[in-house]
Amino acid sequence: MAITLGPNQYGKAEVRLVTVRRDGPVHHLKDLTVSTSLRGELAATHLTGDNAGVLATDTQKNTVYAFAKEAPVGEIEDFGLRLARHFVGTQENITGARIKIDEHGWDRIAVGGSPHDHAFSRSGNERRTTAVTVQGGRAWVVSGIDGLTLLKSTGSEFHGFPRDQYTTLAETGDRILATAVTARWRYQGEEADWAESHREVRRVMLETFATKHSLSLQQTLYAMGAAVLEARPEVAEVRLSLPNKHHFLVDLSPFGLKNDNEVFYAADRPYGLIEGTILRDDAEDPGPAWDLH
Numbered sequence: 001m002a003i004t005l006g007p008n009q010y011g012k013a014e015v016r017l018v019t020v021r022r023d024g025p026v027h028h029l030k031d032l033t034v035s036t037s038l039r040g041e042l043a044a045t046h047l048t049g050d051n052a053g054v055l056a057t058d059t060q061k062n063t064v065y066a067f068a069k070e071a072p073v074g075e076i077e078d079f080g081l082r083l084a085r086h087f088v089g090t091q092e093n094i095t096g097a098r099i100k101i102d103e104h105g106w107d108r109i110a111v112g113g114s115p116h117d118h119a120f121s122r123s124g125n126e127r128r129t130t131a132v133t134v135q136g137g138r139a140w141v142v143s144g145i146d147g148l149t150l151l152k153s154t155g156s157e158f159h160g161f162p163r164d165q166y167t168t169l170a171e172t173g174d175r176i177l178a179t180a181v182t183a184r185w186r187y188q189g190e191e192a193d194w195a196e197s198h199r200e201v202r203r204v205m206l207e208t209f210a211t212k213h214s215l216s217l218q219q220t221l222y223a224m225g226a227a228v229l230e231a232r233p234e235v236a237e238v239r240l241s242l243p244n245k246h247h248f249l250v251d252l253s254p255f256g257l258k259n260d261n262e263v264f265y266a267a268d269r270p271y272g273l274i275e276g277t278i279l280r281d282d283a284e285d286p287g288p289a290w291d292l293h
């Protein structure tokens, strides 16, 4: 029996970085969680403990902070590309780098109806994300959204499913449909207007969720992804993970009351989990964009 080292990567996970841009009385915040991950000729450290080719994860963390000072962070995709190219370009044995960044939003506090210069409130649970991979002279960018919670109070049905001896679920022609979107979309090239693209992908997904009459969350998932691919030529592929946040009608009959689709119990678990990929048939090969995520 021979034992060998398989795929491996290492880096600093979840570096918390907050920057304040102070080019006047109006301050601009960026709140990021950055994870670095390097790949390459790393057999020596695993097999013998020789660390000559191991750029310390502490150094990787410091690089994130230094880069945030040396030039404006800008869009998370650009910041990720800069870091990934730096690690691959400066370390002889490092052949691949993946930088994952989550951006946490802050809204300006409204004071007397006007946005304040330097006071903010966290804008909920939604995060903008990116994972940038640089390898073999190329870069792949996968951006996304986490924690975008959506609900529609009608325009959703679920019926026609098989009934066996274990089925109790009632068919419904009018139910609440709610989910928390995890979306990832892969860009075709290495350049795009990242901010505009993110804004538009988000808008298209939200509008489709709102307006598409749903016969299943699966149908809604496909429609959301397909609408993104139709609207955004820079996007090659969309992956969606949609928990079905069930809202069950409460039985009010013990109290002599009729429930006309108005009173619900929002269950938190278990939940259905509907996941899928929506692709262009002419999209280029994803390379390492999706592997070892």
Ligand SMILES: O=c1[nH]c(=O)c2[nH]c(=O)[nH]c2[nH]1
Pocket (backbone or CB within 6 Å): 158, 169, 215, 216, 217, 218, 244, 272
């Ligand atoms: O949209 C749905 N898809 C399902 O697969 C499913 N299964 C279930 O119990 N409820 C639902 N709803």
